[in-house]
Amino acid sequence: MTSEEQSRVEAWLRYFSDLGFSETYRNRGFNPLSYDAMRLADNASYDHSADEWRPPEVMARVAAPEPSRDFTTAAGASSALSPLIAAGSSATASPAPLPILQSASLFEGSNRVEDDSMDKIRETIGDCTRCRLHEKRNKIVFGVGDTKAQLVFIGEGPGRDEDVQGEPFVGRAGKLLTQMIEAMGLRRENVYICNVVKCRPPENRTPEKDEMKICSQFLLRQLGVIKPKAIVCLGNVAAQALLGPTTGVSRTRGRWFDFAGSRLMPTYHPAYLLRNPAAKSIVWADLQLVMAFLGLQLSRSAKRAQPPA
Numbered sequence: 001m002t003s004e005e006q007s008r009v010e011a012w013l014r015y016f017s018d019l020g021f022s023e024t025y026r027n028r029g030f031n032p033l034s035y036d037a038m039r040l041a042d043n044a045s046y047d048h049s050a051d052e053w054r055p056p057e058v059m060a061r062v063a064a065p066e067p068s069r070d071f072t073t074a075a076g077a078s079s080a081l082s083p084l085i086a087a088g089s090s091a092t093a094s095p096a097p098l099p100i101l102q103s104a105s106l107f108e109g110s111n112r113v114e115d116d117s118m119d120k121i122r123e124t125i126g127d128c129t130r131c132r133l134h135e136k137r138n139k140i141v142f143g144v145g146d147t148k149a150q151l152v153f154i155g156e157g158p159g160r161d162e163d164v165q166g167e168p169f170v171g172r173a174g175k176l177l178t179q180m181i182e183a184m185g186l187r188r189e190n191v192y193i194c195n196v197v198k199c200r201p202p203e204n205r206t207p208e209k210d211e212m213k214i215c216s217q218f219l220l221r222q223l224g225v226i227k228p229k230a231i232v233c234l235g236n237v238a239a240q241a242l243l244g245p246t247t248g249v250s251r252t253r254g255r256w257f258d259f260a261g262s263r264l265m266p267t268y269h270p271a272y273l274l275r276n277p278a279a280k281s282i283v284w285a286d287l288q289l290v291m292a293f294l295g296l297q298l299s300r301s302a303k304r305a306q307p308p309a
């Protein structure tokens with residue numbers, strides 16, 4: 001099996017795992033690698049950031065805002081923000097955090113370090129070779145931003161641009177994330193941005209579970225140092241790393257979870273939004289819940305601007 005085929009099969013398995021079917025095929029001998037299964041995967045749309053194969057009807061549901069959510073139309077947005085707020089909304093209330101009911105996250109059993117600091121964490125990482133991702137990396141992408149930030153964004157792992165520059169979210173998806181942050185009335189330096197794994201997976205493949213488990217000890221320590229009020233997980237991989245493997249971002253986005261003393265909100269990855277611009281309004285709705293929780297207001301320029309067509 002080629003690495004590309006293996007990635008497709010793994011993505012397909014994660015899709016069914018996300019739907020809760022893992023026990024079904026285990027117990028009934030269903031072969032997930034069967035021709036029909038692969039054909040289904042071929043006919044589906046692969047959402048890399050959400051890390052799932054999605055049949056068209058599922059994609060249609062994902063693209064539509066959840067009808068039960070109560071958002072009102074945003075007063076407006078600056079032209080720079082208009083793509084993000086295209087069908088914008090304004091959160092009217094921050095829902096209570098939900099208990100984490102799914103299986104344990106990768107952080108279960110991780111040890112905390114007394115008097116920890118970012119310098120200590122960076123020192124511990126060193127020229128890390130703890131997992132196979134070190135083999136093809138250019139730079140370790142530690143994280144960037146305010147180490148006392150109230151808000152932390154967590155992505156999946158570095159891409160090509162990040163690997164070259166040693167900074168998270170600096171490519172096209174990173175520019176969109178910056179736009180999202182500025183839409184919230186903040187700047188990149190006001191928040192902290194990092195990833196579940198700190199080295200680029202080859203060919204931008206999804207990090208393996210063992211790679212995430214090894215590397216996430218550093219992320220947990222970073223969160224322990226920052227102690228943010230809110231964490232936004234960008235995409236399925238980050239959400240599952242923190243909340244557990246059965247949690248799909250399409251079902252958890254826009255909802256609050258408790259995580260190690262912080263509130264955690266999963267939403268779609270900016271890379272997903274680049275391919276699915278219609279989902280920008282969904283992410284903006286999620287971010288407005290975060291804004292409400294943090295007491296952030298839309299900027300005056302954003303309020304003055306004309307709503308986008």
Ligand code: SF4
Binds near residue numbers: 131134140197211214
């Ligand atoms: S991904 Fe994390 S654990 Fe793996 S080599 Fe890089 S820093 Fe070390």
